[in-house]
Amino acid sequence: MKNPCIICVAITGSVPKKANNPAVPVTISEQIESTHAAFEAGASIAHCHVRNDDETPTSDPEKFARLKEGLEKHCPGMIIQLSTGGRSGAGNERGGMLPLRPDMASLSVGSNNFPTRVYENPPDLVNWLASEMKTYDVKPEIEAFDLSHIVQATRMQADGRLNGPLYVQFVMGVKNAMPVDKEIFDFYIKTLNRLAPDALWCGAGVGPGQIMVNEWSIAAGGHTRT
Amino acid sequence: MKNPCIICVAITGSVPKKANNPAVPVTISEQIESTHAAFEAGASIAHCHVRNDDETPTSDPEKFARLKEGLEKHCPGMIIQLSTGGRSGAGNERGGMLPLRPDMASLSVGSNNFPTRVYENPPDLVNWLASEMKTYDVKPEIEAFDLSHIVQATRMQADGRLNGPLYVQFVMGVKNAMPVDKEIFDFYIKTLNRLAPDALWCGAGVGPGQIMVNEWSIAAGGHTRT
Ligand SMILES: [Zn+2]
Ligand SMILES: [Zn+2]
Ligand SMILES: [Zn+2]
Ligand SMILES: [Zn+2]
Structure with missing residues (x-):
């Protein structure tokens, strides 16, 4: 393999x-x-x-x-x-x-709605977290709750705020954000490949969609969250 | 015509x-x-x-x-x-x-980043604005700053929070949100047509992308913002 x-x-x-x-x-x-x-x-x-x-x-x-x-x-x-x-x-x-220098840390690069509130990731905080991760040599896992978050991560790689290759997680199934949707999942992969050809990705389905997103991810040659 | x-x-x-x-x-x-x-x-x-x-x-x-x-x-x-x-x-x-009962009002149904801050549209506020628009017979223009906002509008139509047919505006070119991107623009149309076949849409490019999004919208048979 x-x-x-x-x-x-x-x-x-x-x-x-x-x-x-x-x-x-x-x-x-x-x-x-x-x-x-x-x-x-x-x-x-x-x-x-x-x-x-x-x-x-x-x-x-x-x-x-x-x-x-x-x-x-x-x-x-x-x-x-x-x-x-x-x-x-x-x-x-x-x-x-x-500063504990873990191998990786999660990083949200945009904002979106959660079931009952706004998941707030203001641009200044995103940039600070990204720069701390560079300082302490921590690999970010980009948490993409929406399509623009994928695009934003590729822009941050292009301008040096993030080191490549990106590792992006597609999060689906969060109420009021992106549902578990196969056409959108496929478009996520296509868009990431287009904008950052060296990127790796991982699929995460929240709640009842977990197994389905696991299956889609494995079938498409990606990585997965359980 | x-x-x-x-x-x-x-x-x-x-x-x-x-x-x-x-x-x-x-x-x-x-x-x-x-x-x-x-x-x-x-x-x-x-x-x-x-x-x-x-x-x-x-x-x-x-x-x-x-x-x-x-x-x-x-x-x-x-x-x-x-x-x-x-x-x-x-x-x-x-x-x-x-309560002035204008013909239409803009309605954001999700949150996203703006150039320097979070554009906050918490679920409770979105639901309240949508219900006020029903009460006063105001047609919403859905402001879609990201893909999940399009999906969310179709869910709100499906469960009765919004009356159909939807009128959705694709907003592109806002820093830290969605850029002016033709493949994403085409996918927006495809996704809206798939999830709400009776919906109408309008393209809006912010700043330097305005004329390009006007042209894409007219060529694709949609409506546009100037
Ligand atoms: Zn042990
Ligand atoms: Zn977590
Ligand atoms: Zn006059
Ligand atoms: Zn306005």
Whole structure:
């Protein structure tokens, strides 16, 4: 196999709590064991969020440091990707863990609606997070919630704000943003290939669309999020 | 000609001032005369913003009422479209002119980045503006700054939040949002036709891309904004 599929496992996310699903790993030790199991099963990127003691999301760099240390010990060789997503903090807090120099970090480059609110990624914050990632040699995973986010990432590569090759995740199935739609999925791939021929991509379906987007991604020769 | 092209003239906008271009109509009487000239030249929709005495944008319903009254007198039969855009007010202020029952009003159904900030259209506000437009029998022009906004409008028609047929404007050329891109323009048309076959659409290029998007729109059998 020339081009193996990279499976990225999002073990915790920022939303679900034990009350929603008792299997969600929330403490650092639960997260390490859950990631270890996924690593053994073939996942090669761990997409990580951390939580407060009351299970609410946080961007606390100290928590991220403990998780990263545990993952490096239990899952040697696994790629560690820390979330800079907006559900876990506001403004520059969102990049407070980047000095830990994880292999990767998520990066949103545009704004969009979420189920009940605006997912705010103002241009100044995007540019600051991108420059911090360059400073600390962190590879961004671009979270594309809409078509213009893909275009914006390619512009940021062209003008040097992002290093190539890009690694772009297509996020589908978020209410009030982009649904799980095969024609749009295909156009995402086509547009990324046109504007950044060296880019890699990964498909992520949220909720009930997860398996379908996994299948589309694997069939199209891309990578996927589980 | 079976299907004449509708030209919508945006006479003032919310940004440019006399210092940027002395020809920008800012006072109500300047706006009325400028719209009259465009109407005589063939424009059939007037997209209207109003300004304070210092030229900053406002959503003041009293100003909109005076403009509407003047346009009805000077441009009989012209379609009057009032802006509910976010540069002129915040929250429910943005819909304060809808009880004037203009023929149309602009409606953003998603959020995106603008050159220096987030253009915030939270789901609750979008739903409230849409319901006010139904209450006052105002036809929305959907402002699509990104692909998911087109999809969202079709969902809102499907579940009854918007009356069909939709009238959707593709806005291209806004920095940090969607650029002027022909393949994406064509995909916008294809996606709208697929998801809402009875919809009408209009192309708007901001700044240097304006004439190009006008040409693409006319060639593709759509309507256009000038
Ligand atoms: Zn995440
Ligand atoms: Zn272990
Ligand atoms: Zn406007
Ligand atoms: Zn006149």
